[in-house]
Amino acid sequence: MKNLSIAVHNHRIKQIKPSVFYKLTEKVLKFSKIMAPPAKKLKTENGTSAPVAAEPAKTMEKTDFVSLFKQDRKNTAKSILDFKFAKSRVRILNDHSEVKEKSNGIFYWMFRDQRVQDNWAFLFAQKLALKNEVPLHVCYCLLPKFLDANTRHYKFLVKGLQEIEEECNSLNISFHLFYGDGGTEVPKFVREHSMGAVVIDFCPLRIPMQWVENLKKGLPDDIPLIQVDAHNIVPVWVTSDKQEYAARTIRNKIVSKLSDYLTEFPPLVKHPYKSELKGIEKPDWVDCWNHVKIPELKEITWATPGYKGGVKQLEIFCLKRLRNYATKRNDPTLNCLSDLSPWFHFGQIAPQRAILQVSKYKNYKEGVDAFREEAIVRRELSDNFCFFNKHYDSIKGCAAWAQQTLKDHRKDKREWIYTVEELEQAKTHDDLWNSAQIQLNKEGKMHGFLRMYWAKKILEWSETPEAALAAAIYLNDYYSIDGRDSNGYVGCMWSIGGIHDQGWAEREIFGKIRYMNYAGCKRKFDINAFIARYGGKVHKKATNKAK
Missing domain, CATH: 3.40.50.620 (HUPs)
Known part of the structure; x- marks a missing residue:
């Protein structure tokens, strides 16, 4: 034997x-x-x-x-x-x-x-x-x-x-x-x-x-x-x-x-x-x-499935975007991301292969270091969280301080409350948020910086933290081509439940969870250019206070 x-x-x-x-x-x-x-x-x-x-x-x-x-x-x-x-x-x-x-x-x-x-x-x-x-x-x-x-x-x-x-x-x-x-x-x-x-x-x-x-x-x-x-x-x-x-x-x-x-x-x-x-x-x-018994949703066209398609995307990133990755990747109006997450999620290209190749570009050291931080440390931190925390998609999986601060502010008055259907249809009063949701609906992806803003606004506009987390996970899993993934769960849990983060200045609804707002996005990038690209509109709705 x-x-x-x-x-x-x-x-x-x-x-x-x-x-x-x-x-x-x-x-x-x-x-x-x-x-x-x-x-x-x-x-x-x-x-x-x-x-x-x-x-x-x-x-x-x-x-x-x-x-x-x-x-x-x-x-x-x-x-x-x-x-x-x-x-x-x-x-x-x-x-x-x-x-x-x-x-x-x-x-x-x-x-x-x-x-x-x-x-x-x-x-x-x-x-x-x-x-x-x-x-x-x-x-x-x-x-x-x-x-x-x-x-x-x-x-x-x-x-x-x-x-x-x-x-x-x-x-x-x-x-x-x-x-x-x-x-x-x-x-x-x-x-x-x-x-x-x-x-x-x-x-x-x-x-x-x-x-x-x-x-x-x-x-x-x-x-x-x-x-x-x-x-x-x-x-x-x-x-x-x-x-x-x-x-x-x-x-x-x-x-x-x-x-x-x-x-x-x-x-x-x-x-x-x-x-x-x-x-x-x-x-x-x-x-x-x-x-199979699954709902219909329009295919994405920007990503070619399979190993060869993933390798081609890696090639484009290395030759055209890596040089700007360190300094411009957080600007949603620019195309400086690797866009490799669909192939990583389905395992059609090995993250290790991408890292080996990116590491060869010694002239773009800052970009290489930034990519390795994201593709190695942050990505594998997500697997660590989901492997050791059985509540990886629940408020129960948050740190004790986060659970307590969300509980303390559970009954805070929400100015706006939206249903999952209204969120799904990008019908909020926030044209930037709506544009990000439209990008997700049409392209099956959302820029990483805006994904944080997007999830935090769902917390602000939901009746409870639990409802917010459920809505964010559903929208990500249903529309994003890389949904149902450790990185997706951790992204939602970071934004709404503060995992892998620390407590910040206390405020209504969020408690000590890190806060993001529209004005902060305006200081980071040209939000009007992003809104014009995806066509998000301001939809009027009576505030919860008015009700």
């Missing part, structure tokens, strides 16, 4: 502290700086090691990034078997540590990380399959509905899955499309077709976590269940064993481990063992729509 070929963490270990291989420099310890990745080394023709220099921007401008990344992987290793895999990315979720003998393959259930290349979970599954000389299978389980997702989200998802199927076919890997949740459907396939082990990716949200619990119960007793965090640079269970208070408390814990985890990826290669299973239905991308 062949074992898993790698020592992994058991899920019952409460705290994991991998060795730290370097000391932090003074530069790393500065408030908002993130360490650059260590220089990588490649084998030269004579067998010696040589450092890889940062690739000049001019060279990258002449190379499409899909080809560039393919070459980067090729330079890193021949396959996952020749690569030193970080053991702590992996944890075994049941009591079995050996692949079943005489199995028909290794099975990877893909959910959060919907890509073939640059996917640590997929790579680990191939490692097991190669070591045990068996075929490799991967599946996606299409749900009839998921939270407030609609056709806008499902079309983006399905188009990405079609690209995955094509690439899997070219790599001699069997791709399966199941209907229903993986906690129910995966055990059926594993039992019927005698799979040797199951690999899954990681998502901290409660519904996917429950699927995993159901999967553990449904799998045969002799099948290992292995989870790989392919979404975070540093696995969430390695970074910390508790909910972190703020970015300042988690930053050092992440940065101190980047030399171990912020590495290049080896390639997922053409698999040498082909599946001989019979009677397996191929995905039907037309019929799949008969298995």
Whole structure:
């Protein structure tokens, strides 16, 4: 019986502290700086090691990034078997540590990380399959509905899955499309077709976590269940064993481990063992729509789904926007953001790949540092919050001081109160807020600075903090292409519940929650230009005081 070929963490270990291989420099310890990745080394023709220099921007401008990344992987290793895999990315979720003998393959259930290349979970599954000389299978389980997702989200998802199927076919890997949740459907396939082990990716949200619990119960007793965090640079269970208070408390814990985890990826290669299973239905991308029951919402047109679309967006950001990212990203009238969140959310491009590439642009150091702060520290802080706080989408999940201050001001008089329908239709007295909502409705995104203002106004215009949070989460989950995500929940909770923040000067309704207003936005950027772009109007309504 062949074992898993790698020592992994058991899920019952409460705290994991991998060795730290370097000391932090003074530069790393500065408030908002993130360490650059260590220089990588490649084998030269004579067998010696040589450092890889940062690739000049001019060279990258002449190379499409899909080809560039393919070459980067090729330079890193021949396959996952020749690569030193970080053991702590992996944890075994049941009591079995050996692949079943005489199995028909290794099975990877893909959910959060919907890509073939640059996917640590997929790579680990191939490692097991190669070591045990068996075929490799991967599946996606299409749900009839998921939270407030609609056709806008499902079309983006399905188009990405079609690209995955094509690439899997070219790599001699069997791709399966199941209907229903993986906690129910995966055990059926594993039992019927005698799979040797199951690999899954990681998502901290409660519904996917429950699927995993159901999967553990449904799998045969002799099948290992292995989870790989392919979404975070540093696995969430390695970074910390508790909910972190703020970015300042988690930053050092992440940065101190980047030399171990912020590495290049080896390639997922053409698999040498082909599946001989019979009677397996191929995905039907037309019929799949008969298995979902979701509302219709117009597709977004600015973002092309799939890995190639995400890589193209990264290329545009690096070559055209990164130079201004540090100084102008908080201006909603300018196009200086990365706009990578749709692909990050669906896992169609690895955040780690984006960070590796952005970090090559040494001439834009401030922009690189700012992007790394957002894409590493802030993004992984969100996963930490959702993983350790079961009330991540409730006022109950807020800090004690925030819960108390909101309670103290619960009965404060609201000048304006709007229903969810009025908010959804952008029919408030605030033309800037309405313009932001119109952008969300039409484009499936909202500028990050305005998202804070948007959510805080919902708190100001709702009867209770609970109603405000529910409205903000619904509007974000339903309209934003990156909704139903750790970052979205944390964004709403920061604005309305003060998580990862501190108490501020006390005022009506908000209490000590940080306040934002229209006049403050006017000082930050040209609000008239933004309003003119999206057409938000001032809608008259009797104030609550008048009533």
